[in-house]
Amino acid sequence: MYSIGPLTVSPGERAQGLIPVGTSSYGVELGIPLIVVNGAQDGPVLCVDAGVHGDEYDGQEAIRRVLAEIDPDTCGHRRRHPLHEHPGLRGGRPRERHRSPEPQPHLPRRPDGSYSQRLAATFVEQVVPVVDAVVDLHTGGAYGEIAPLVILQGGYEDLATDIALAAGHELVWKGGKWGGTVRHPVLAAGKPAITIECGGATYREANVERHMYSIRNILRSLKMIDGEVELRDTYTAVSGTFARSSAGGFFVSHSEPGENCKEGDLIGQIVDHYGNTLEEVRADWDGIVLWVRRIRTVRPGDEVVIFGAVEGEITP
Ligand SMILES: [Zn+2]
Structure with a gap:
């Protein structure tokens, strides 16, 4: 039981x-x-x-x-x-x-x-x-x-x-x-x-x-059901950093979750009602975009991106 x-x-x-x-x-x-x-x-x-x-x-x-x-x-x-x-x-x-x-x-x-x-x-x-x-x-x-x-x-x-x-x-x-x-x-x-x-x-x-x-x-x-576990040849270890907006406005993303980025790449921007850019979100290092905001309105301090840094490889 x-x-x-x-x-x-x-x-x-x-x-x-x-x-x-x-x-x-x-x-x-x-x-x-x-x-x-x-x-x-x-x-x-x-x-x-x-x-x-x-x-x-x-x-x-x-x-x-x-x-x-x-x-x-x-x-x-x-x-x-x-x-x-x-x-x-x-x-x-x-x-x-x-x-x-x-x-x-x-x-x-x-x-x-x-x-x-x-x-x-x-x-x-x-x-x-x-x-x-x-x-x-x-x-x-x-x-x-x-x-x-x-x-x-x-x-x-x-x-x-x-x-x-x-x-x-x-x-x-x-x-x-x-x-x-x-x-x-x-x-x-x-x-x-x-x-x-x-x-x-x-x-x-x-x-x-x-x-x-x-x-x-x-x-x-865990051998709880039949079958061989499937493993990849290699895995990528990452760490994540939350990028937050300073300005309130409309968030326009230029990258997708899982996308690789180079240092300085434009990940997204915050614009006002007239289309003026209030803030740019750029990659601080070569890395991977982990999470991207989909709700377009942002207030100061809102998360807009989680940006990942590659920490190394994991081999099973
Ligand atoms: Zn959750």
Whole structure:
């Protein structure tokens, strides 16, 4: 038997339900929606989550589809493999982001705090202890679009590199000086955790399929389903720097997520209502554009680009 939150699932069975977190102003129960698929044989427990940012949809759909194709009785090595979907803020308004000069914690957790803080605390208390690895699916959010990449927390390479490479994206962002993500409490517990990013707020089938590929390949790497894990010959390690506007206006981008740039290249510009250039955003070094703003209006201090510096190669 496998237990998580209020669910208890026998080997070879699947179940779904809500880990309660709180109630809405209408008194309706809210929580973390969970789908559990328990393989017939023992094995690791992989948690795949999506929708931590409520305006990111592709990963949520990818989880539903991969789960639908898994037969807990007959698949692969029939390992135990619950996967969880917790689109925590689904249906909520897009998060308030890009309003602070520094990246903010995504999930500041407080059991007696706001709904989001309680949700984070519930995840740490009830999910992290009963899983062996976490894959956290994201997109570039409502404001922009991100190149397909995996975030591998610096300092935890020994723990998480294997599943990071199995995600299948060439770009590996060795990052995250920001705290409070889903990854942190999992890594702190000595378990592998990665974040996979691709796309933006506009739902795209191609990005759902990218996330599905990553989930399947990570399942193969953990020997939870049949098949050889597919690895690239080489991966590119990058770091990311947020470029922010000084001027308010209309942002015109001249580059796409994933595009290579040379030092001095024009990445984008901010213009006023008359077309006058208020500000140019140029590459500070030879690198790769990781994220580009898609919402055209900008206020001073808004993120307009995340610019990546190549830190080296990773060979599996
Ligand atoms: Zn996100």
